[in-house]
Amino acid sequence: SQTIHQWPATLVQPVGSPLSLECTVEGTSNPNLYWYRQAAGRGLQLLFYSVGIGQISSEVPQNLSASRPQDRQFILSSKKLLLSDSGFYLCAWTPGGADNSPLHFGNGTRLTVT
C-alpha cells in the first residue's frame, strides 16, 4: 500500500531563517506531488505541484520554492522566512496520469515564524 511521510511535524523558526520541509511517498511510482498551505479559517492554497522529476509548477509567486530531486521526494524551501509564512503545510500525492483522483495528504507541518 502507498504511504506518504512528511516531516517535521512542527517547526518554530525566526524571521529571516531558511526553511526545508521534506515529503516522501512509498509504494507507488511517478506520483503527482503537491504542496499546500492552510491558514486558519481559510481554504487550502496550492503552492506547488509536480508531475515528474525536476518538473515544478508554481501557483503562488512568493519567497518559497520547491524541488523534486527524486521520483518520490518533494521538498519545500525558503531562503528567508517571513512572518506571513506561518501556517499548516501539507504535502499530498495522486497517482500519475489520474486527473481526478482524490488527494492523499501527509500529516502536515505546523510552521510558526517568530
Add this chain to the structure above:
Amino acid sequence: GQNIDQPTEMTATEGAIVQINCTYQTSGFNGLFWYQQHAGEAPTFLSYNVLDGLEEKGRFSSFLSRSKGYSYLLLKELQMKDSASYLCAVMDSNYQLIWGAGTKLIIKP
C-alpha cells in the same frame, strides 16, 4: 471568479443527522470532493461525486446537482468523533481543485 461556499460552523446532537451544504461556481466541472479534517490533522478523503445523485458510504452520503451547482454531505447517527471540519472541493475544467474554507461541525452529547 471561481467560488465555493459552505457554512462556517454547524452544531448537531450525538445520534442525530446533519446536512452540510456546498454551492459552487467554477469554470467547468470535473467532480466534487468531500474531505474530513480533525483539528490539527491533515484532511482525509470522504467522497467523490461527478454525476448527479446520491453516493452512500456507510453513515456518510454525498449528493450532487450539477445544474444547481450544489452538493451536500449527509452524516447520520452522529458520533462525537465526527466533530471535525468538512471541506468541499471542486475540480474545474483544467483539473485544478478549488477549495471551500470548510465547515466546522460541533457535536454535542
